[in-house]
Amino acid sequence: QTEPVHLLADLECERKRLQVVIEALPVGLLIFDREMNVLLANDGARHLGLDALDDFHRGTYIEANGEEKTIDEAESPIRRALRGEDGHESRTMHLWKEGDPEETHRYLNIEAAPILDAQGAVTSAVMTVTNVKHLREAEQALSRERLAGAERIQALMEAMPIFVGLCDPAGDLLYVNLPPLKALNLSLKEIEGKPIWETLWFANSPEQAARMKEGVRIAQAGRPFRSEFQVQSPEGLRELEISMIPILSNEGVLRFLLPSGVDVTERNLAQRALEASTAAARDAQTSAERA
Numbered sequence: 662q663t664e665p666v667h668l669l670a671d672l673e674c675e676r677k678r679l680q681v682v683i684e685a686l687p688v689g690l691l692i693f694d695r696e697m698n699v700l701l702a703n704d705g706a707r708h709l710g711l712d713a714l715d716d717f718h719r720g721t722y723i724e725a726n727g728e729e730k731t732i733d734e735a736e737s738p739i740r741r742a743l744r745g746e747d748g749h750e751s752r753t754m755h756l757w758k759e760g761d762p763e764e765t766h767r768y769l770n771i772e773a774a775p776i777l778d779a780q781g782a783v784t785s786a787v788m789t790v791t792n793v794k795h796l797r798e799a800e801q802a803l804s805r806e807r808l809a810g811a812e813r814i815q816a817l818m819e820a821m822p823i824f825v826g827l828c829d830p831a832g833d834l835l836y837v838n839l840p841p842l843k844a845l846n847l848s849l850k851e852i853e854g855k856p857i858w859e860t861l862w863f864a865n866s867p868e869q870a871a872r873m874k875e876g877v878r879i880a881q882a883g884r885p886f887r888s889e890f891q892v893q894s895p896e897g898l899r900e901l902e903i904s905m906i907p908i909l910s911n912e913g914v915l916r917f918l919l920p921s922g923v924d925v926t927e928r929n930l931a932q933r934a935l936e937a938s939t940a941a942a943r944d945a946q947t948s949a950e951r952a
Contacts, residue, residue: 688928689769689790690935692776693739695783706790709767720756723768723797727909729755738773742786748773751887753793768797770887770902776939779947789932795823796904796921824901828918832856832877835917844894857920862892862901873903880905880918889925900926 689706691699702711721729732754734740742748750771757766773788827836834857837849845861852860858873869890876886886905891898901922908917 689792691788691790692785693743693788694785695743697739697743700785709769709790709792711790720754720767722750722752723755724752738771739786739788742773742775742788743783745775745783748775748786748788751885753797755797767792768794779943787935789928791902791923791925791928793923796825796923824903824920824922826857826920828857828877828920830881830915830918832858832874832881832918834860837861841922846895862890862894865893876903876905877918880907881915883907883909883915889929899924900929 689709689711690701690703691706691711692701694700721731723729738748738750750773754769754771755766756769770791770793771788773786775783776785776787778784824841825838826834828834833854834852835854837852841861842849847861856874857863857877858870863870863873869892872888872890876888879886885907888903890901890903892901893899902925903920903922906919906921907915908919910916
């Protein structure tokens with residue numbers, strides 16, 4: 662009897678550790694069962710007002726041209742993940758309720774992934790939700806640049822605690838806000854007019870430069886690009902989620918490219934800890950059942 666009791670104690674320990682990891686995530690996290698019931702929503706998800714499936718179906722996806730398309734529930738990231746498919750979504754999700762003031766609207770990046778049992782079958786799915794309202798505000802400000810003063814736009818960019826830049830249609834940098842320049846000990850003059858893939862975090866890595874150059878090509882074709890990059894910084898190796906958004910004129914002509922990025926190092930560390938804890942809990946449960 663000792664071994665099963667020991668295994669059950671290990672299982673309970675892993676479950677508690679998993680709960681701690683989930684609550685500590687710097688992003689919203691929800692777990693859904695195969696019937697689309699929410700099994701768990703962490704504090705980050707609750708803070709964003711997301712604790713039920715219906716919360717994700719009262720909004721739109723923002724397309725590259727700025728148009729908003731109604732969310733197709735059947736092809737949502739969580740639905741795809743529960744089918745064992747890729748739950749990555751490059752478009753920003755815009756959620757709101759009818760009559761809500763603009764300041765309460767939510768702009769989110771959504772990722773989903775299946776959770777598998779020991780035989781590789783999908784049992785549930787996990788979804789992470791990142792608040793990107795700052796990035797949306799930057800995009801809107803740059804889209805309105807023909808109607809607003811350059812100084813006001815620059816002041817808005819400098820106040821943002823994220824990386825925001827502006828490129829011409831060829832991908833040459835016109836502007837980068839202060840936080841990343843300070844972090845990399847660079848001045849705008851040093852990088853202005855250079856292709857983005859030859860500057861900033863990408864300059865010393867041919868692989869990263871090639872990926873960023875491909876991101877520019879995708880945005881030039883009118884599609885948003887988003888990918889994670891591992892980069893060296895004064896604080897050591899960091900993981901950045903970099904986006905590249907095309908900015909079009911009213912006539913649909915490409916005017917600028919908007920690169921932006923957020924540091925997702927802590928989010929990814931927590932997610933990896935979550936995956937490890939989930940696997941350990943699953944192994945402990947399997948061992949307990951066999952015992």
